Amino acid sequence: MSLVKLLSFKSLGDERGNLISLEQNKNVPFEIKRVYYLFNTDKDVTRGFHAHKALQQVAICVKGSCLFTLDDGTKREKVKLDDPTVGLYIGNNLWREMSEFTYDCVLMVIASELYDESDYIRDYDQFLKEVSL
Secondary structure, eight states: OOSOEEEEOOOEEETTEEEOOOOBTTTBSSOOOEEEEEESOOTTOOEEEEEESSOOEEEEEEESOEEEEEEOSSOEEEEEEOOTTEEEEEOTTOEEEEEOOOTTOEEEEEESSOOOGGGEEOOHHHHHHHHTO
16 A cells, blocks of 8 residues: 555636635545645755654645655655645654755645644654554
8 A cells, every 4th residue: 555645636727827725624634723834945955754643734835846755664655746736645653754845845734733742753763663553
């Protein structure tokens, strides 16, 4: 089974431009409690290096591109996000790393929960222990 779960978003548009609507429990598979975005990230920077115990996320590269590495403790998979009509669903207990940001990358993340530091697993060895329980 693949760790990568991509969601397709319908783009509505005409000669004036395009629009994508994101709706909780419809094209986003959970109730939306938080939205944030990353931008101005240097191409040589790698971010993430954590997992969440309960949080679910959808990551959408609304401009530019970046590379995601997902890890469930036994398997690692990579996926490049470079299309604003595609979202990467990231369930709980998946280690994630983001890298290879283009100079114009804007990465939006939709989250199922408000920020809660106690939900983070920031140490990879601890993550491996947690997912093996």
